[in-house]
Structure formats: structure tokens, C-alpha cells
Amino acid sequence: MELFSLFISAIFINNIILNRFLGMCPFMGVSRKTSSALGMGGAVTFVIFFSSIITFGLYTYVLDPFNLRYMDLITFILIIASFVQLVEMIIKKFSPSLYKSLGIFLPLITTNCAVLFVALENIKQGFNFTETVVYALAVPIGFTLVLIIFSSIRERLDIADVPQALKGNPVAMIVAAIMALAFSGLAGLV
């Protein structure tokens, strides 16, 4: 039951974008088309999930026993950066269209603070392996969910009659604020 609560709260209540305001760069940048949002969500999910498991293992079996805990930040950054290179290589090889649509945001996953946040939060909260796996899966699902909802709203906004002064990013920010308010209404869910 605790794992289920952790899963639901990471997706809806403590949503990485709308509650913690992390990963705002891809949220605004790759939310113009739903297909790109889906691709970005998939790439971020892959990176967060596997980098969290690896960083958890490294912290538990290397950094902690050898008293190298102070090196956690640099270790996690390098692991995430290596993983992004791997994902970029895979996408280059197998999905050229996705590579084209993600553009600069693909290497920028390295600097996506959401990825580093999950790796650090697993350690800070003292999660065991199962909790780490659940959390590392729930956070990017929440990220992808919000990205897809937001991109479909932005697609509709492109054909809507928006006042000239609000066209583009201003109206997108207003939509994001309303979404954050709506998600905060789920606070009592778990």
C-alpha cells in the first residue's frame, strides 16, 4: 500500500513539473507537438529509470562503504551524462524522425534537473531498492503525463483565437499555471 501511495503521489500530487517546478525547459520547449512530447517523455523515462537504479547501486555499494558520500553529486552527473549519450546514440540509429523533432532538447536531458533530482531524492529519502524503482518510474510518468496534456492544449491553442499580446509563450504560461492549480486540488488523494 505504501508503494502504491508513493507511486500515485509522485505522479499526481508531488508532480515534478507542476508541484516542484523542475524540468521546465523541456516542458516549455518540447510541448508544441504531442508526438515530440511523447518522444521526449519516453527518452526522459528511460534515462531517469536506469540512471536512478545505477546511481542507487553505486551509492549503496561503492560510495557509502568507501566513505565517498561527498562525491555523490559528481558521480550522478557523470552517470546521467553517459546515459544521455547512450540514448542519443540509440535514437540516432533507430528513430531519425524522433531525432529530428527532439533537436537540441535531446542532449539537454543531461541538464534536466528532474533527472538529477530523482537520483538525489532516492538517497535523501533513504529509499530501499523497491521504493527506488517505483519512484524512478512514477516521476517520469508524471512528467510525461503533464507534457502530453500540455502539448495537446498547446496544439489547440495554435488554432484558437488568442489575443495578439498573449500568443505563444504567455498563454502557455497561463495554461501551465491553471494546470498547476488543478493538480494541487489532488493533494488530499493519498
Add this chain to the structure above:
Amino acid sequence: MQFIAPIIFLGLLGGLYASSYYLNLKTPKPEGCEDLDVSCGSCSISSCGLHPANKALIVEEKS
């Protein structure tokens, strides 16, 4: 040992990143993506190297 362990560990991590970077660099870009122009107009951070104003400045400096 107290000083050598972190250096070795950091060296291993650096090596891992360098090798993944090299492999990625060696992977050919898909057809049509060789000169993928970065047209980022998503935010207003003027210090970013991808900002149109800075991009023009970098090209100017190179030439």
C-alpha cells in the same frame, strides 16, 4: 588509499563518459539531419549560446 580511491573512481567515471561521448560522436547522424539547424525560440535567457543573438555573435567571432 584515502586520497587515491576518489581519484581512481573519478577517473573511471570520466572514462565512462568519454567513451560514451566518443561512441555517440562516431555514430553517423540520420539522413537529412546532418545540418540540423537549432532554431530554439522557447525561452528568453539571453546568456544561452543558442539564443539567436548569441548565435549570430558566435558565427561572427569565428569568421
